[in-house]
Amino acid sequence: MAASDLVNAVRGIFRLGDIAYRRANSESIMSKFAAQSNFVNKYQTDIKEYKLNGLYSVATGITFFDGVTHFFYNSEIVGVSFYNGQSGSSGTTTFDIKWKNSSGITRGSIFSTTPKISSSSSAETVAFRNLETGNDFTATGVTLPVLSKTEFLEGESIFMELSGAMSGAANCGITIFYRPID
Numbered sequence: 001m002a003a004s005d006l007v008n009a010v011r012g013i014f015r016l017g018d019i020a021y022r023r024a025n026s027e028s029i030m031s032k033f034a035a036q037s038n039f040v041n042k043y044q045t046d047i048k049e050y051k052l053n054g055l056y057s058v059a060t061g062i063t064f065f066d067g068v069t070h071f072f073y074n075s076e077i078v079g080v081s082f083y084n085g086q087s088g089s090s091g092t093t094t095f096d097i098k099w100k101n102s103s104g105i106t107r108g109s110i111f112s113t114t115p116k117i118s119s120s121s122s123a124e125t126v127a128f129r130n131l132e133t134g135n136d137f138t139a140t141g142v143t144l145p146v147l148s149k150t151e152f153l154e155g156e157s158i159f160m161e162l163s164g165a166m167s168g169a170a171n172c173g174i175t176i177f178y179r180p181i182d
Contacts, residue, residue, distance in 0.1 A: 007031065009038040042132065044179065045078055050095075050160035051173040057088075057165035063098070069176070070157045077110070077150045079177035081128035084117045087141075088166025092118040095174045096163045102155030110158065113146035115174065119166045130177075151181065 018029050048069040052059050059065045082095055097110045117125055121141030128137050129144050138144050152158070160174060 007034040007038055009042045010035040011039045012036065045177040046179065047175050047177050048158070049173060049175045052162065053171055055168070055170050056093075056162065056172055057167065057169070059162045060165050061161065061163070063161055064159050065162065066160060068100075068157050068159045071152045071154060071178075073154055073180040074182065075152050075178045076181045077147065077152075077176055077178045078132045079128060079130045080115065080145050080147070080174065081126070081177075082115045082117070082174040083124070083126045083172060084121060084166075084169060085171030086123050086169055087117075087121050087125070088119050088169030090119050091166040091169075092116050092164055093166050093169060093172055094162070094164035095172075096161045097158050097174070097176065098161055099149060099152065100157045100159070102153065110147055110149040111145045112148040113143065114163065115145040116143040116164075117141055117166070117172070118143075119169075152178075 012032055012035060014032060017023075018032065050066040052066065084093055094114050094116045096114050098106055098108060099110055100106050115127070117127070118141040121139060125139050125142060126137070127139060127142045127144060129147075130136070131147070131150065136144055158176065
C-alpha cells in the first residue's frame with residue numbers, strides 16, 4: 001500500500017468501542033475517519049432543479065425561465081438527470097444549460113451534446129448521466145448529454161434554456177448535481 005493510494009469511500013458506523021475513554025488512536029479508527037471523509041467528499045452533492053410544469057413549449061428560448069444557480073464556491077458538476085412527463089405528438093425537447101462568468105457575461109453552453117427527449121419516447125421518461133460513477137441511464141428517444149464544461153469558479157452561474165420542445169408535451173425538467181472543489 002503506497003502513501004498515495006486512496007482510502008476507499010465507505011459510509012460506516014462508529015461503535016462505542018472505537019471511541020471509548022482512554023482508548024488509543026489506532027489505524028482502525030483513523031481508517032474509519034478517512035473512509036467517512038472520503039465518502040462525504042465523493043458522494044455528497046447539491047442540486048439545482050429546473051422545472052417546466054404543464055405545457056412547456058411556451059418557455060422555448062426564454063432565459064432564466066426557472067432561475068439561476070450561483071456558485072458560492074469553486075464547484076464541479078458531477079451529474080445531470082432529466083425527464084419528460086407527457087410526450088408530445090412530434091418534435092424534440094432540448095435542454096441547454098448556459099453559464100455566465102463572474103462578470104455576468106454569458107459564455108455559452110456547458111454541453112457539447114445537449115440532452116434531448118424526442119416524441120418517440122414513452123410518457124414519464126427519465127434519464128441521467130453520473131460523471132462520478134460513469135453510470136448512465138437512458139431510454140428510447142433520449143440523447144444523453146456530453147458535458148464540455150464541468151468546473152466553475154466562485155461567482156460564476158448557470159441557467160437553463162429550453163432550446164426546443166415537443167408539440168403538446170407537458171411536465172419536464174433537468175437537474176444538475178454539483179459539489180464544491182478546491
